[in-house]
Amino acid sequence: MTGARSLVKTLAELGVEVVFGLPGSHGLPIWDALADASAGTAAGIRLIGVRHEQAAAHAADGYARVAGSLGVALVTTGPGAVNALRAVGEAMASASPVLVLATEVRAPQRPQGAARGSHRDVGEQESLFAPLTKATFTVGHPDEIASVVREAARIATRPQSGPVYVGVPAGFLGDPVEVREDTGRPVEPELPLPASEDVERAREALLAARSPLIWAGGGALRSGAGDAVGVLAERLAAPIITTFTARGIVPPDHPCLASNPVHAPEVGALWDEADVVLAIGTDFDGAMTQNWRMPQPPHLIAVNVDAEDAAKYYPPDSLLLGDARQVVEALSLGIPSKPGLDELTRRLDDIEVRVRRRVRKEEPHAAEFLSALKETLPEGSVLVTDMCVAGYWIGGFHRVSGPRQLALPMGWGTVGFGFPASLGVAATGAVRAVCVTGDGGFLPACAELATAIQDALPVTVVIVDDGGYGMLGYGQDAGFGYAGVDLATPDFVGLAKSFGVHADRVDGFGRAFRRLLREFTRTEEPNVLVVGAELRPPLNTSARWYRREERTIGTKYRKGRHHDDHS
Incomplete structure (x- = not known):
């Protein structure tokens, strides 16, 4: 039993079914152990390789939100780990139980007193994750890998849930470890009831x-x-x-x-x-x-x-x-x-009628969009949105039929969350993951189209293309100069097809949009539907809040972490 096999065996004992990651030279023994099902260590864990570490953490986040269980991201030393930080911040702000497994440079490889110098070494890598996680660990001995991973999983999933970082020195992965009795999943005591x-x-x-x-x-x-x-x-x-x-x-x-x-x-x-x-x-x-x-x-x-x-x-x-x-x-x-x-x-029925009448009168395109989603999405499908105008409309006004059927990046407001998170949602076995994103939010993770097609993930990506950052443009029109929000964008249909992903484009949310959305969400393979349309932001965006006078809040109440409903 090596350190890498001990790590994978522990994940299997914890019930982990999917791991998202990007390989690096320091972490290859883990990938080998995950792939070696014949050795009995992988126990059916599915390994989904992404094109960027940020996508790995977003996918683990999306998986955790919908599955209601631990999401796992596997990244390599130095720049690979740092690439995941942004997505880990969103997981923390939204209370997603994500386990980040990263390799680290083994301390003896550094000259005494030197902070860096070894390949990909960033010094105290663990400390980079401290502000964005519930807890951080660096394994001190190969025999400790299993116990540290179990404890990290316990902390990540215990209310209030959130991401936890575990760093494993690369040299430990090939070292022999003492085989200890399988303790299985950690048993959590129930939270005590109030008096x-x-x-x-x-x-x-x-x-x-x-x-x-x-x-x-x-x-x-x-x-x-x-x-x-x-x-x-x-x-x-x-x-x-x-x-x-x-x-x-x-x-x-x-x-x-x-x-x-x-x-x-x-x-x-x-x-x-x-x-x-x-x-x-x-x-x-x-x-x-x-x-x-x-x-x-x-x-x-x-x-x-x-x-x-x-x-x-x-x-x-x-x-x-x-x-x-x-x-x-x-x-x-x-x-x-x-x-x-x-x-x-x-x-409440009267309020519903009045609000819907307001939406139809003030934002007819948004009303048409919401109606199309309601009428065409398959039962049991999960909507994943990005920080975009269409996503805000869904977050506020779409009829969600059940728990964990909507995932939004409202904790941190992370642009670029939607598409990679939807890959994690698709990996849960949801009927269909439907990602609604903007042209600006899709581009940072567009390389994950390769992940979607390679792993045959059932995801439909709806790109609402308004030629820029529509939410920011609205804010600028409302009182700022207009600059930096118009985007030169690619031919999204051609881009998707270059990855082997089926794609099409329509203008507006009318009959053609409904027909294609119904068709796309009832297939097995990934696909992309581009919609040329502009939407005005809804009432639940800050630019349109109706309350104007800010309530006075004592200083002690402003010092908390700005999470969205994380506890």
Whole structure:
């Protein structure tokens, strides 16, 4: 048993099914061990080779978001590891459990007292990842590889989840290691429930509320709290507002769901009227609260696994620390069904009608786009968006049919996330990964078309080509000089075909778009659909926020990490 085989064996014991990576000379023993299924070490792990390390980490992130399990990125020493940093930052900001495995230069290879000099050495490589991960490790002995990887996986997946870095000195990969008993997957103790008296006080506040409201964030979705949230909302006759990350946590036809974003004034009124807000698994980030312009609720109950994140922007009157699903289930005990559910459903239906009427009147092309997605996408397909105008429309207004069927880079706002993340989504075995990106966001990762075709990943890429950075152009038109946002772009259809990927182009979101989107999303192979169209940004983008006066936030609440609903 070598260090490399020990590493791969441990991944298999942890249940890892897919690894995304780019080979380098220091890490080749790991690739050899992953490929050598006959030796019993790979245990069916699929190795998907990408064209850039950033894509490896984005793909691992996309995989983790949809599979709900550990995503693994394998990168090499020095520049290979550094290339992954940007994508690791997005995973951290969006609480994706990603394990980054990187080779490092073995310390004895350096002259004593020298920081660098060995091939690809960057000195303390681990320290580069420290600000962007939950934890970092550098293996100190070949025998420690298995235990370090197990601990890293435990930390990455434990709430609040996030990426973890493990550096393995390249020389350890070929060294013999002591074979130890297989300890299997780490067994996590359940998070403790809050004190019963705290739960009872929160329950009493909800029962006494005239206008309760439930705000569900990404932590609620990741804990599997959807059913519990839906039941509690119906008993309280309370509307449910979801964050971008939590879209799909309850079915789109749930009688309490406010299906449009809180950035629409009609939905924002629900927040303004609430006398008690139950916030589940959220940190109330700026993108959802219009930079905290939403007023502090008269009474706020927060359910979270992290006390600091729960209180950094909107201090709660009651804090219930624990797993979102378990806490919400505990809250529901003893709460009878309150009157007013039918009245609430009628009001939410009216809000839906008014918001959709506004969209059709003000943004007819966006309404046509959303309608096309609703009518043509296969059941069970997963939408992955980039930071682009079309992606913002999807994040706010697309009807998401279930949890983990939408992935957006709203944590960090990373342009270029969409396409490589959709490769990870496709690798989960989703019915179809459908990536919606802009012409600017697609180009940084266009080389991954080779990955898509080589690994036969079922992904449809919809490139909305408006000739530049449309969101930035809108912002410049609104009050800045106009420069730097128009792009010279390639023939995207020809580019895709040069990789052997089927592609076509249409103008607008009309009948031809619907026909091709239906056709493209019902094939097995990857394909690209280019749409010549311009969309005006939706209400959930900062340039169109309707709240103008910023709420005063104490200094201590501004110091937190700016994650999107990560806990």
